[in-house]
Amino acid sequence: MTAADVTATGAAATGVTATDCPGGEVADPVVLSGAAYRARKQFRYGTHRVVEPEETLNGIRPHFARVGLTRVATITHLDRIGIPVTLAIRPNSPTMSNSSGKGFTLAAAKTSAAMEAIEIWHAENVRLPEIRATYDEIANGHHVIPRDRLALARNSLFNTSWPYRWTMAWDIVNQVQVPVPVAAVDLAGRRSLHELGSFQLSSNGLASGNHTLEAVTAALYEVIERDAVTCQRLAWASFGAAPPRVRLETITDPLVCDLLERFRAARVVPVIFDCTVDTGVPVYLAIIYDEQARQFGIYRGQGAHLDPAIAMIRALTEAAQGRVVYIAGSRDDMFRDMFARLKRQDDAAMIARLTAVPETVDASIALNRATSTFEGDIQLVVQGLGRLGLDQVLVLDLSRDDFPINVVKVIVPGLEGYMLGNYAPGPRALSFLAPKARAAATTESGCEFRYF
Numbered sequence: 001m002t003a004a005d006v007t008a009t010g011a012a013a014t015g016v017t018a019t020d021c022p023g024g025e026v027a028d029p030v031v032l033s034g035a036a037y038r039a040r041k042q043f044r045y046g047t048h049r050v051v052e053p054e055e056t057l058n059g060i061r062p063h064f065a066r067v068g069l070t071r072v073a074t075i076t077h078l079d080r081i082g083i084p085v086t087l088a089i090r091p092n093s094p095t096m097s098n099s100s101g102k103g104f105t106l107a108a109a110k111t112s113a114a115m116e117a118i119e120i121w122h123a124e125n126v127r128l129p130e131i132r133a134t135y136d137e138i139a140n141g142h143h144v145i146p147r148d149r150l151a152l153a154r155n156s157l158f159n160t161s162w163p164y165r166w167t168m169a170w171d172i173v174n175q176v177q178v179p180v181p182v183a184a185v186d187l188a189g190r191r192s193l194h195e196l197g198s199f200q201l202s203s204n205g206l207a208s209g210n211h212t213l214e215a216v217t218a219a220l221y222e223v224i225e226r227d228a229v230t231c232q233r234l235a236w237a238s239f240g241a242a243p244p245r246v247r248l249e250t251i252t253d254p255l256v257c258d259l260l261e262r263f264r265a266a267r268v269v270p271v272i273f274d275c276t277v278d279t280g281v282p283v284y285l286a287i288i289y290d291e292q293a294r295q296f297g298i299y300r301g302q303g304a305h306l307d308p309a310i311a312m313i314r315a316l317t318e319a320a321q322g323r324v325v326y327i328a329g330s331r332d333d334m335f336r337d338m339f340a341r342l343k344r345q346d347d348a349a350m351i352a353r354l355t356a357v358p359e360t361v362d363a364s365i366a367l368n369r370a371t372s373t374f375e376g377d378i379q380l381v382v383q384g385l386g387r388l389g390l391d392q393v394l395v396l397d398l399s400r401d402d403f404p405i406n407v408v409k410v411i412v413p414g415l416e417g418y419m420l421g422n423y424a425p426g427p428r429a430l431s432f433l434a435p436k437a438r439a440a441a442t443t444e445s446g447c448e449f450r451y452f
Contacts, residue, residue: 027376088113149413169394213374219410225304253309297342308366
């Protein structure tokens with residue numbers, strides 16, 4: 001974090017206009033650990049950023065060696081879709097040695113992969129003070145995450161009387177410090193067996209940016225995206241309740257249409273589902289399959305953003321990215337059984353079930369609520385979460401003064417997590433599934449649709 005990250009809070013000092021939020025109101029600055037932050041969006045081409053990708057890439061390139069990043073490889077040509085996809089390679093990483101990136105341009109894809117590699121390095125080398133205490137002890141002296149909103153692992157060993165390692169996050173809603181489990185933040189594997197068996201462990205909510213608020217916004221979108229898609233996937237797999245499917249011919253955004261044309265030209269079929277839930281942030285799930293051959297694999301991508309077009313772009317480009325990465329066989333967290341499962345599920349019956357979902361969503365009526373500033377977006381998202389009773393937004397700043405980017409971890413207690421092996425459905429997922437279960441019982445409709 002540099003001095004430029006912290007700005008004056010007055011509208012005149014920051015150039016803020018009355019168009020920052022829908023309705024004309026000016027967004028308040030985001031206050032993090034006592035410092036007020038504002039950041040205006042300067043780059044708007046398929047995404048929102050403070051600066052152009054080329055500028056970001058030039059700024060972080062001198063730091064590649066420090067994080068063990070040996071090269072950024074272009075793998076676009078391994079597939080025929082043509083959406084730029086890259087890999088950032090860190091051979092000695094204790095977690096992921098290959099991070100992937102995508103974008104409309106090669107520079108954007110390289111920046112995406114390199115930023116992901118750098119943010120993971122920050123999470124592998126967390127330098128935050130720790131407290132060792134039981135949940136009962138910290139609850140006696142701090143604002144805490146409610147017991148029923150802790151992201152606990154499947155068959156969790158969590159015990160309120162057992163000592164765990166905690167570190168302090170800043171709640172940007174209530175302006176207080178809140179302890180969170182170190183195991184949920186530190187990716188380097190320095191966890192006891194009890195920690196491993198107690199908490200859901202993932203990189204969900206880890207994000208980087210050219211500015212603190214750019215990183216916080218990206219992290220917020222990710223945790224909202226994972227929550228929505230998890231709820232929808234559980235309902236689909238359990239009760240055959242597919243999320244609404246988008247009518248592709250109603251999409252009017254030129255960049256989304258550009259992507260769809262690339263898929264059509266490559267004879268790869270995209271199917272887009274609207275996974276938006278009660279948070280109000282548009283969330284889309286894109287599933288792609290090869291029109292020319294079976295047993296090639298079915299790939300998915302997902303995205304969330306206040307601008308529905310950007311959410312779709314993220315979902316579509318992530319699906320294309322996943323396909324190329326599987327073709328390259330480069331990810332070190334994907335094993336032979338995963339590749340075999342991808343091939344097995346790609347059959348005529350699966351495609352028929354996928355495409356049988358009726359297209360009911362008119363994309364042209366989706367409302368773009370994105371503002372001209374990152375604080376404006378954060379304010380709208382946080383307000384939406386608050387209306388659901390999700391009244392904690394916890395930010396851990398993992399940034400370092402000697403790095404040109406900011407890295408944060410965002411946790412929203414109560415949102416559902418990513419469906420990894422240690423995931424267990426929480427109250428939101430169970431509440432989302434309840435009406436689907438009643439409907440399935442009434443209609444006797446079941447489903448064995450498993451694309452994940």
